[in-house]
Amino acid sequence: MTSTLTTELKGGLDAPICLTWELTYGCNLACVHCLSSSGRRDPRELSTAEVMAVVDELHDLQVFYVNIGGGEPTIRADFYDVVDYAVSRGVGVKFSTNGSTITPARAERLADTDYVDVQVSLDGADAATNDAVRGAGSYAAARRAMDNLAAAGFGPFKISVVVTRHNVGQLDAYEAMAAAYGAQLRLTRLRPSGRGADTWHELHPTDAQQRELYRWLLDRPGVLTGDSFFHLSALGAPLEGLNLCGAGRVVCLIDPVGDVYACPFVLHDDFKAGSVRDDGGFTRVWRQSALFASLREPTSAGACASCGSFDACQGGCMAAKFFTGLPLDGPDPECVHGHGAAALAAIAPGSAPSPGPGHSVPVALGRRR
Amino acid sequence: MADDAALTITDATEADTPDTPTVDDEVLVEEISIDGMCGVY
Numbered sequence: 001m002t003s004t005l006t007t008e009l010k011g012g013l014d015a016p017i018c019l020t021w022e023l024t025y026g027c028n029l030a031c032v033h034c035l036s037s038s039g040r041r042d043p044r045e046l047s048t049a050e051v052m053a054v055v056d057e058l059h060d061l062q063v064f065y066v067n068i069g070g071g072e073p074t075i076r077a078d079f080y081d082v083v084d085y086a087v088s089r090g091v092g093v094k095f096s097t098n099g100s101t102i103t104p105a106r107a108e109r110l111a112d113t114d115y116v117d118v119q120v121s122l123d124g125a126d127a128a129t130n131d132a133v134r135g136a137g138s139y140a141a142a143r144r145a146m147d148n149l150a151a152a153g154f155g156p157f158k159i160s161v162v163v164t165r166h167n168v169g170q171l172d173a174y175e176a177m178a179a180a181y182g183a184q185l186r187l188t189r190l191r192p193s194g195r196g197a198d199t200w201h202e203l204h205p206t207d208a209q210q211r212e213l214y215r216w217l218l219d220r221p222g223v224l225t226g227d228s229f230f231h232l233s234a235l236g237a238p239l240e241g242l243n244l245c246g247a248g249r250v251v252c253l254i255d256p257v258g259d260v261y262a263c264p265f266v267l268h269d270d271f272k273a274g275s276v277r278d279d280g281g282f283t284r285v286w287r288q289s290a291l292f293a294s295l296r297e298p299t300s301a302g303a304c305a306s307c308g309s310f311d312a313c314q315g316g317c318m319a320a321k322f323f324t325g326l327p328l329d330g331p332d333p334e335c336v337h338g339h340g341a342a343a344l345a346a347i348a349p350g351s352a353p354s355p356g357p358g359h360s361v362p363v364a365l366g367r368r369r
Numbered sequence: 370m371a372d373d374a375a376l377t378i379t380d381a382t383e384a385d386t387p388d389t390p391t392v393d394d395e396v397l398v399e400e401i402s403i404d405g406m407c408g409v410y
Contacts, residue, residue, distance in 0.1 A: 224404045226406075
């Protein structure tokens with residue numbers, strides 16, 4: 001009865017099932033596809049007290065899991081205090097990291113902490129492929145972190161890969177790497193968000209590669225994807241997952257300054273629902289924002305109404321459409337039937353919405369004296 | 370841990386009565402992997 005459940009979830013829930021929380025825009029890397037255009041810290045970042053207050057709110061809402069990212073969240077001096085506090089309040093944590101700060105000692109401490117999961121980002125199975133996207137030395141840093149987590153007995157941490165046309169041929173190598181570490185492989189879709197808006201056209205997988213990826217995933221239901229490839233389900237049997245856009249329905253994002261967006265891939269004023277600093281806090285934003293109410297309404301198939309695959313792909317990813325300048329009720333830019341490519345050809349250069357200037361100057365990691 | 374946690378939703382069912390036909394292929398319990406919904410990175 002998945003369809004009944006899906007219908008229920010499309011209408012939204014009293015609280016998000018999972019919330020992505022970017023604690024800082026600060027990052028020591030400057031990945032060319034960073035969806036939050038991270039680098040510099042924002043002076044308006046939530047204070048430690050404000051962060052803890054939001055954790056309390058999430059506890060009261062019975063949100064049982066947050067996905068913390070950034071930026072590089074571990075550069076916040078209070079990061080592990082926040083993690084410990086969330087766990088103590090019954091809110092599990094998974095955090096995404098580039099691995100730079102995961103020392104042997106830190107890995108051992110993480111291994112001793114329940115309800116915390118670690119996701120290390122790696123966008124190439126070798127240094128050349130990875131560092132072209134994530135910057136010099138980032139492959140070595142990520143592998144050191146994985147080595148440290150494995151040596152500490154952390155358990156099945158996640159290796160998170162954004163699939164591009166340059167690394168999609170390395171899927172088997174990733175699978176082998178994850179197996180060697182006792183880790184879980186997680187593949188996610190490249191979105192034209194943040195700095196990705198400037199690189200998406202060169203990096204997104206080709207049509208042939210998408211088909212190859214679909215078949216590969218279909219054969220490996222154990223590979224995690226965050227349901228991010230549901231547009232590929234138009235190729236045949238559905239991939240694992242709910243195959244729906246969860247934005248504002250079952251997921252959302254809190255950014256470093258407390259603004260709440262429909263999902264991590266739409267950091268744009270058009271998808272900002274409010275702020276945790278507003279009266280009523282996060283709870284009021286989630287339950288009463290006009291934006292989220294509209295996203296929970298039944299969606300129109302629009303230009304895809306005549307396509308026999310709409311039920312399978314649901315028209316694809318809202319963020320991918322928005323940041324490539326396509327109408328939200330039209331095809332996904334990577335529509336497997338080619339409708340997106342045709343629609344993209346009609347978009348005037350420079351007319352797609354801008355993700356904004358972002359925070360694109362990386363911070364330097366240093367040791368506190 | 371978190372990715373593998375599952376949310377279990379059990380559909381309420383009415384007690385079977387002679388007037389309530391049994392639907393053998395109806396799935397009463399759904400499990401959603403947290404990783405199986407779009408909007409999480």
